[in-house]
Every structure is written in structure tokens, then in C-alpha cells.
Amino acid sequence: MMSLKSFFEPSSVAVIGASREPxxxxxxxxxxxxxxxxxxxxxxxxxxxxxxxxxxxxxxxKDVPDEVELAVVIVPARxxxxxxxxxxxxxxxxxxxxxxxxxxxxxxxxxxxxxxVEAARKAGIRIVGPNCQGxxxxxxxxxxxxxxxxxxxxxxxxxQSGTVLAAVxxxxxxxxxxxxxxxxxxxxxxxxxxxxxxxxxxxxxxxxIALYIEGVRDGRRFFQVARxxxxxxxxxxLKSGRTAKGAQAVxxxxxSLAGMDAIFDSVFRQAGVQxxxxxxxxxxxxxxxxxxxxxxGKDVAIITSSGGSGILALDACVELGMNAPDLPPETRERLxxxxxxxxxxxxxxxxTGSATSQMYDEAITALGESRVADAHVVIVxxxxxxxxxxxxxxVLRGKTIVPVMLGGGKAEAEERAKLADSGIxxxxxxxxxxxxxxxxxxxxxxxxxxx
Amino acid sequence: MMSLKSFFEPSSVAVIGASREPxxxxxxxxxxxxxxxxxxxxxxxxxxxxxxxxxxxxxxxKDVPDEVELAVVIVPARxxxxxxxxxxxxxxxxxxxxxxxxxxxxxxxxxxxxxxVEAARKAGIRIVGPNCQGxxxxxxxxxxxxxxxxxxxxxxxxxQSGTVLAAVxxxxxxxxxxxxxxxxxxxxxxxxxxxxxxxxxxxxxxxxIALYIEGVRDGRRFFQVARxxxxxxxxxxLKSGRTAKGAQAVxxxxxSLAGMDAIFDSVFRQAGVQxxxxxxxxxxxxxxxxxxxxxxGKDVAIITSSGGSGILALDACVELGMNAPDLPPETRERLxxxxxxxxxxxxxxxxTGSATSQMYDEAITALGESRVADAHVVIVxxxxxxxxxxxxxxVLRGKTIVPVMLGGGKAEAEERAKLADSGIxxxxxxxxxxxxxxxxxxxxxxxxxxx
Numbered sequence: 001m002m003s004l005k006s007f008f009e010p011s012s013v014a015v016i017g018a019s020r021e022p023x024x025x026x027x028x029x030x031x032x033x034x035x036x037x038x039x040x041x042x043x044x045x046x047x048x049x050x051x052x053x054x055x056x057x058x059x060x061x062k063d064v065p066d067e068v069e070l071a072v073v074i075v076p077a078r079x080x081x082x083x084x085x086x087x088x089x090x091x092x093x094x095x096x097x098x099x100x101x102x103x104x105x106x107x108x109x110x111x112x113x114x115x116x117v118e119a120a121r122k123a124g125i126r127i128v129g130p131n132c133q134g135x136x137x138x139x140x141x142x143x144x145x146x147x148x149x150x151x152x153x154x155x156x157x158x159x160q161s162g163t164v165l166a167a168v169x170x171x172x173x174x175x176x177x178x179x180x181x182x183x184x185x186x187x188x189x190x191x192x193x194x195x196x197x198x199x200x201x202x203x204x205x206x207x208x209i210a211l212y213i214e215g216v217r218d219g220r221r222f223f224q225v226a227r228x229x230x231x232x233x234x235x236x237x238l239k240s241g242r243t244a245k246g247a248q249a250v251x252x253x254x255x256s257l258a259g260m261d262a263i264f265d266s267v268f269r270q271a272g273v274q275x276x277x278x279x280x281x282x283x284x285x286x287x288x289x290x291x292x293x294x295x296x297g298k299d300v301a302i303i304t305s306s307g308g309s310g311i312l313a314l315d316a317c318v319e320l321g322m323n324a325p326d327l328p329p330e331t332r333e334r335l336x337x338x339x340x341x342x343x344x345x346x347x348x349x350x351x352t353g354s355a356t357s358q359m360y361d362e363a364i365t366a367l368g369e370s371r372v373a374d375a376h377v378v379i380v381x382x383x384x385x386x387x388x389x390x391x392x393x394x395v396l397r398g399k400t401i402v403p404v405m406l407g408g409g410k411a412e413a414e415e416r417a418k419l420a421d422s423g424i425x426x427x428x429x430x431x432x433x434x435x436x437x438x439x440x441x442x443x444x445x446x447x448x449x450x451x
Numbered sequence: 452m453m454s455l456k457s458f459f460e461p462s463s464v465a466v467i468g469a470s471r472e473p474x475x476x477x478x479x480x481x482x483x484x485x486x487x488x489x490x491x492x493x494x495x496x497x498x499x500x501x502x503x504x505x506x507x508x509x510x511x512x513k514d515v516p517d518e519v520e521l522a523v524v525i526v527p528a529r530x531x532x533x534x535x536x537x538x539x540x541x542x543x544x545x546x547x548x549x550x551x552x553x554x555x556x557x558x559x560x561x562x563x564x565x566x567x568v569e570a571a572r573k574a575g576i577r578i579v580g581p582n583c584q585g586x587x588x589x590x591x592x593x594x595x596x597x598x599x600x601x602x603x604x605x606x607x608x609x610x611q612s613g614t615v616l617a618a619v620x621x622x623x624x625x626x627x628x629x630x631x632x633x634x635x636x637x638x639x640x641x642x643x644x645x646x647x648x649x650x651x652x653x654x655x656x657x658x659x660i661a662l663y664i665e666g667v668r669d670g671r672r673f674f675q676v677a678r679x680x681x682x683x684x685x686x687x688x689l690k691s692g693r694t695a696k697g698a699q700a701v702x703x704x705x706x707s708l709a710g711m712d713a714i715f716d717s718v719f720r721q722a723g724v725q726x727x728x729x730x731x732x733x734x735x736x737x738x739x740x741x742x743x744x745x746x747x748g749k750d751v752a753i754i755t756s757s758g759g760s761g762i763l764a765l766d767a768c769v770e771l772g773m774n775a776p777d778l779p780p781e782t783r784e785r786l787x788x789x790x791x792x793x794x795x796x797x798x799x800x801x802x803t804g805s806a807t808s809q810m811y812d813e814a815i816t817a818l819g820e821s822r823v824a825d826a827h828v829v830i831v832x833x834x835x836x837x838x839x840x841x842x843x844x845x846v847l848r849g850k851t852i853v854p855v856m857l858g859g860g861k862a863e864a865e866e867r868a869k870l871a872d873s874g875i876x877x878x879x880x881x882x883x884x885x886x887x888x889x890x891x892x893x894x895x896x897x898x899x900x901x902x
Binding site: 100101105117133137142147159160161162163164165166167170187214240241242243244246249250252253277278279280305306307308309310311312314315316317318319324341342344346348350352353354381382383406407410411428429430431432 | 551552556584597598610611612613614615616617618621628645663665689691692693694695696697700701703704728729730731756757758759760761762763765766767768769770775792793795797799801802803805830832833834857858862879880881883
């Protein structure tokens with residue numbers, strides 16, 4: 001089968017159904033491709049428009065004078081099979097079919113989808129969709145989806161829900177983390193989650209893969225591919241249809257078989273894929289994998305200026321199966337020399353309200369050198385100028401540090417922004433941070449288990 | 452015992468230890484009280500400064516020419532007992548002792564704290580603290596804490612952690628929800644969580660009470676007060692020290708007895724107090740109680756433009772013990788007349804990617820009139836101009852609607868802001884929204900259980 005490269009690095013793109021009317025998908029997507037700074041050639045196709053946004057428009061894909069590698073299709077479903085045949089004649093290699101009105105709508109839509117697949121096979125064209133929210137490949141500025149997302153980053157997302165896709169991408173853009181490739185699967189009449197997972201696991205610009213799925217087409221093949229992919233990079237999966245009611249709803253939404261949830265759970269665990277249970281957690285965990293070194297094990301030290309937040313983090317560590325080892329006497333001695341007497345030299349190490357960035361630095365250094373823990377949860381309760389530099393320094397030295405900032409008001413925002421500039425995630429809640437860390441620890445233990 | 456009113460509505464305030472030096476607590480707190488717009492008289496006290504921020508300063512509280520109702524104390528611990536005695540001579544009624552260095556530091560600090568309590572008793576002064584992050588009463592513009600929070604709102608917070616207090620207040624300010632009264636308990640040498648709970652449960656400006664605690668002083672009395680308070684208004688509690696390790700850490704942090712967690716769980720449940728497990732959830736749930744009518748039961752209808760998000764919400768509903776009833780035939784008929792054919796007329800009701808605010812309006816109206824559900828989770832996946840007006844209208848008519856917005860980029864932000872202006876909470880993740888709703892449902896069922 002032809003590679004998926006034409007979806008992500010096409011030399012030219014035609015938008016079939018490009019529209020002059022703001023608000024219409026055919027307009028928004030065409031505009032997003034231009035605004036994202038796509039450098040290849042771009043051809044709007046629409047028999048009724050002389051140009052779209054000042055770009056010369058063609059009545060049919062066959063009228064485009066040059067080669068077209070990728071087609072983005074936003075025309076009513078009944079025209080799509082013929083459009084794909086035309087694309088075949090033109091030598092188009094891949095098509096993203098945004099249009100809905102196929103298998104998801106019932107028998108007549110399913111027949112149209114069959115015709116679409118047949119046309120694509122004849123023409124040798126690979127299809128993403130139909131009924132999908134498109135594709136984004138930030139490395140080439142190809143935002144063939146919405147909203148407009150341009151920030152390049154380490155996370156690629158494969159999603160059976162356009163909204164989940166957009167949410168993760170929006171958060172990654174806000175945090176300056178950025179995304180690499182985004183694919184909405186839609187009805188996956190051709191390209192599916194497994195093939196994309198395999199492709200992205202070999203993409204050097206993708207460092208973490210997020211998956212939202214409702215089912216998989218071929219469970220055995222998914223397992224093999226996911227396991228191989230997980231050896232290369234972290235895979236984080238959100239799978240819905242966990243309950244019986246949820247599984248029924250999955251059948252209505254994307255006609256997937258949600259399957260027995262316990263089986264998925266076990267497949268994910270064996271394949272080394274980290275399962276999460278909400279959209280926010282999907283993003284939280286991806287952000288951690290993208291920005292932090294993997295811990296070596298499950299021993300966690302908590303350093304905090306807020307006693308209460310430290311205890312909340314500690315409870316969560318224990319409940320999620322991690323260890324919070326006591327500090328050995330020599331480490332306590334060392335800390336005693338470096339820190340003021342009000343500090344509580346335990347785990348959590350409570351620097352109290354008088355904490356400074358300098359004290360955090362001493363604490364991380366001392367704990368790090370005595371190898372008390374595999375990972376550090378660093379909780380900053382008050383505005384703390386300079387804390388981001390301290391965290392960046394230790395992360396660059398290979399320490400797994402999960403920063404939590406809460407309660408600092410506007411002063412906090414600056415330090416958060418500096419961490420973002422260094423690609424280091426920061427969390428607003430100690431429990432949420434520890435839950436995220438637990439996914440990193442699970443990956444570390446999984447990797448250990450076969451080494 | 453004297454009422455706590457002097458902490459929240461004092462006619463005059465002295466800041467003992469007010470400082471001219473930015474960055475010092477004595478400066479920041481004095482400045483916050485001024486910047487928050489406190490309308491009563493305010494007296495800085497500091498023997499070394501002629502004035503602070505242009506306000507005439509007095510060498511001792513006893514030198515202040517007028518009456519002083521509340522003292523905020525930020526001087527080193529060893530001076531505090533004498534300062535409190537001076538306050539007594541001056542006729543001060545209440546003092547917030549910010550200073551640390553008391554019982555939390557060991558035996559000599561405990562002795563100082565004993566002296567502080569003795570001085571306060573003799574003088575008839577009520578004490579909040581010591582070792583605390585202060586008090587804020589937005590209705591009178593008294594921000595005797597940090598950071599500066601001025602937005603008035605329905606949520607009052609009592610917290611054994613200053614950072615948790617500040618975090619909830621900051622989020623409430625960002626969302627324009629606002630806070631009413633905030634109290635950091637510190638070492639609670641006098642005023643404790645139970646007395647504050649009782650006081651705030653009778654405050655008409657407080658509609659919801661958030662509590663972060665590590666233990667309670669008198670379990671039986673706490674239960675009685677909490678149960679009475681919960682009949683009047685929602686109480687949401689975050690209690691740390693759930694695990695054995697956590698309970699040990701609690702003993703180091705505030706010398707509280709965390710107690711058997713299962714007992715707390717049962718006390719909270721019987722008292723009708725909603726327990727949550729993270730700082731974000733504490734805020735999420737308070738925001739829902741503040742802005743939404745209480746549902747009548749546990750039947751939930753999900754209305755969504757994002758199929759995937761709807762299924763995630765459905766799974767969460769089932770897992771958290773709520774019902775997602777099927778739509779009765781007459782309701783489906785009605786929806787069929789009002790909605791385009793691509794909509795999936797089930798629960799979740801999937802309006803699909805072509806959803807408009809008008810369609811949401813029709814859907815909420817139809818489901819509401821047929822009384823399918825006690826609450827509606829309304830998920831908006833794409834930018835949807837006008838959706839906030841629709842939600843506001845139905846909430847004002849008494850419908851419990853939990854709005855979720857995700858993936859809408861910048862267009863979404865405008866609709867979010869409009870909901871905020873109407874005091875209606877909005878969530879970014881379907882699972883987080885449903886978890887929040889489940890706390891509202893638990894309260895509804897608790898209220899039902901004795902009516």
C-alpha cells in the first residue's frame with residue numbers, strides 16, 4: 001500500500017469545494033491552509049467561483065494545470081465518488097474527505113461510502129475519512145482542518161472525534177507545546193488508527209502519540225503495531241465505550257465495536273500503551289512525556305512550599321501505586337545544613353511559606369545527589385521569582401520534575417510562561433500532576449520489564 | 452463567645468507590622484487591603500516608619516487615636532503575645548495572626564502559642580491563626596491576605612492550607628465567579644473550621660462553602676454543625692491525609708489528627724457534605740453549586756455536537772452511579788420534527804457537526820418538556836455563536852445544565868465569557884463536567900432522603 005506521506009508532506013494541495021463564503025467549511029479550511037503558511041502549491045476547486053481569497057479557482061480538479069498530490073474534499077456526499085475518480089485521472093495520491101453523509105447516516109450513505117472506496121481503489125488513492133475533521137501537519141504548515149493551529153511541537157494526535165482532536169491541539173497551542181501531526185479518522189473507510197500509529201511511530205518529528213478511539217478494526221494487528229510503536233515512543237490512549245451504555249453509543253456514533261473493555265485494558269497494558277480516562281488527562285500525560293525525562297522507577301519525592309498541597313500529592317502517590325520513600329538520615333543531615341530550621345525535612349519536604357527558588361534548588365540538588373527518588377513533584381504555592389530557571393536547569397540535567405503551580409496569581413503566570421518556553425509542562429493541581437506522573441512511571445516500569 | 456463578625460465586617464483595621472518594603476508580607480497585606488478598596492479606617496502600626504504608602508503610621512496599637520475593631524498581626528512570633536495584650540487594652544475585638552513560629556515549629560513555639568492564647572482570652576480577643584495566610588472579605592473590600600482578590604461572589608472558603616485557599620480564590624477571580632469570605636485556619640489556636648462553618652452557613656452572601664481540612668478538632672461537634680449547615684447551603688470538602696503516609700504528613704504539617712479516613716467518609720456522607728479529591732474538583736463543584744439549580748434526581752440527558760465527547764460523558768455518568776435514560780418514543784418523535792435528519796436521537800442526543808445554537812435550543816426544550824432527565828450535560832464541540840444565550844435562558848427557567856466547551860479555539864472564548872457574566876460555570880472536559888454534576892446529584896439525593 002502507498003505510504004501515508006502524501007497526507008503530511010504533499011508538494012501541492014487542491015481544496016475541492018473551496019468556498020468564497022466565510023463560515024462555510026470550504027472557506028475556513030482553505031483559509032486555514034493559507035494562514036498556516038503552507039509553502040506548496042494550493043489550488044481551490046469550485047465551478048462557480050473565479051477565485052477564492054484571491055487565489056485562482058478551477059472548475060474541476062482535472063482543470064488544474066500542474067500536478068496535485070493531496071486533495072481535500074468538502075463537497076456534498078453524492079458528488080464525492082465522482083470527485084475521487086477525477087482525482088485518480090489527475091494523478092492525485094491521497095484525499096482527505098471532510099464531507100459527511102456516508103456510512104454514519106444509514107444504508108444509502110453506506111452505499112455512497114462503498115462507491116467512494118471503490119473509486120479510491122481503482123484510482124490508487126489513499127483516503128482519510130470520510131466524515132472527518134481533517135488533517136494538520138504543522139511541519140509543512142498544512143492546516144486542512146479547524147481551528148487554525150500553527151505551533152509546531154512534539155505531540156501527534158489520531159482521533160475518532162474531531163472535537164477531541166481540536167481540544168488537544170488548542171491546549172497545546174495555548175501552552176506553546178504545539179503539535180506535529182493531527183488526523184481525524186472519521187469513518188476510516190481506508191486509513192485507520194493502526195496504520196497511522198505505525199506511520200507516526202516512525203516519524204522523527206513526533207515524540208508522543210495521543211489516540212482517541214472508540215474501537216479498533218483489527219485488534220490483533222493493533223496490538224502488534226502498538227507494542228512496536230510503544231517501544232519507540234510513548235503512546236497515550238483515551239478509549240470510550242467503557243460501559244455497556246457507552247458501547248451502545250459507540251455503535252451509533254462511528255459504527256465501531258467498542259468490544260469488552262477489560263480486553264482493551266489488558267491489551268493496552270501489555271502493549272505498553274498508557275490509558276487515560278479524560279480528554280484533559282490525555283493532554284496532561286502527552287505534555288509530560290513530551291517535556292520530561294522518563295523516571296527510572298516509582299519512588300517519588302515531593303518538594304513543596306505548601307504543606308497541604310504536599311499532602312494531597314502524597315495521598316495521590318500512594319493511591320496510584322507509587323512510593324514516597326522516607327528521607328535517609330544522611331540526606332536529612334545534608335538538607336539541615338542547607339535549609340532554614342522551619343523546613344520539615346521529610347517526604348514531602350516542606351520548605352514552608354518562606355521558601356525561595358534558591359531553597360528549591362538546594363533541595364532538588366540534595367535529593368538528586370542522594371538518589372532518594374526517581375521523580376520529583378515540585379509544588380510552588382506562592383509567587384516565586386526564579387523558580388522556572390531552577391526547574392529548567394535540573395530537567396536539563398536529566399531529572400524528572402513535575403512542576404505544580406497554584407495560588408500565585410499574576411506573578412505565577414510569568415514563571416509558567418518561562419517553563420512553557422523550555423517545553424516543560426506545568427500543572428495547576430497536585431493530584432492532577434501526580435496522576436500524570438503515574439502514567440510516566442507505568443511506562444518506565446513497562447520498559448524495564450523486558451530489559 | 453464573641454461573634455466572628457469583627458473578622459469580616461470590621462469598621463476599622465490596624466495592620467501591626469505594616470512595612471514600607473515591597474515584597475515583605477507586612478507591605479503586601481497592607482497594600483492589598485488598600486487596593487481591595489476597604490472603606491473603613493485603616494491604621495498601619497510600625498515603630499520605625501512615619502507612614503506606609505502615604506498612610507500615617509503609629510508606633511504602637513495603643514497610639515492609634517480612634518477605635519480599632521480588627522488587628523492583622525505580622526510581627527515576629529516572640530512579640531505576638533504582648534501585641535495581643537496591647538490590642539486588649541485598646542479594645543480590639545479580633546486579630547488575624549499571620550506570623551508563623553508557633554506550635555508548628557516545636558516545643559518553644561508551642562509555649563509562645565500558649566501565651567498568645569492566654570493573652571487573647573484575657574483580652575477577650577478572638578484569634579484566627581497563628582501561622583496563617585489571612586482573611587479576605589470581599590463584601591467590605593478587606594483583603595488581609597494575598598494575592599489580591601477583589602471579585603465578589605457566592606463562594607466562601609475555609610482552608611487549613613493558604614495555597615489551596617489562594618488557588619480557589621484565583622480561579623474564581625479569573626472566571627469572574629468571585630468569592631465572598633476566605634479564611635486561612637493556620638494553627639487554629641482559637642477560631643476553627645467548625646465555628647467558621649456555623650458562621651458562614653448563616654451568612655446570606657455566602658451561597659456555597661468550600662473546606663480544605665486535614666483533621667477536625669471535635670468530630671462530633673463538626674458533624675452536628677456540618678449537618679445543619681448542609682441543610683442551608685452546599686458544603687464541599689477536600690480532606691487530605693487519606694492514606695497512612697498522608698496522615699503522618701498531616702501530623703507534621705498542622706499537628707492535626709487525620710483520623711481514620713473511612714470514618715470521615717461516612718461522617719461527610721451522613722452530614723450531606725460533598726467530598727472531593729483534588730483542589731480543581733473542589734473549585735469545579737463549588738462553581739456548579741453557585742451557578743446552577745440543583746437537579747431533582749440522577750437522570751441525565753447528554754446533548755452534544757461531538758459524538759465522542761458525548762460517549763465519554765455517558766461512560767462517566769454510568770461509572771459515577773447516575774442514569775442516562777433512553778429517550779421515550781414520543782420525545783424522539785418530537786425531536787425528529789424539530790431537528791435535521793443527521794441527528795442521532797438517542798441519549799447522548801448527537802446534534803453532529805452541523806449543530807447550531809437553535810438546534811440546542813430545540814433539543815433542550817423538547818427534552819425539558821418531556822421530563823426525560825433531571826439534568827442536562829450540554830457539550831459544545833465547535834465555535835457556536837449564540838450558545839451562551841440559549842444556556843442562560845434555560846438555566847434561568849430552572850434547568851440544571853452543565854455546559855462543556857472544548858475544541859472551539861478563540862470563538863469559544865467569547866461564549867465562555869458570556870456564560871461567566873451570567874454566573875454559569877463552564878467546563879473544558881466532559882468527564883470533569885460529569886464528575887462535578889455527580890456531586891450536585893449526591894446533594895439532591897441527600898436532601899430527598901429526609902423530606
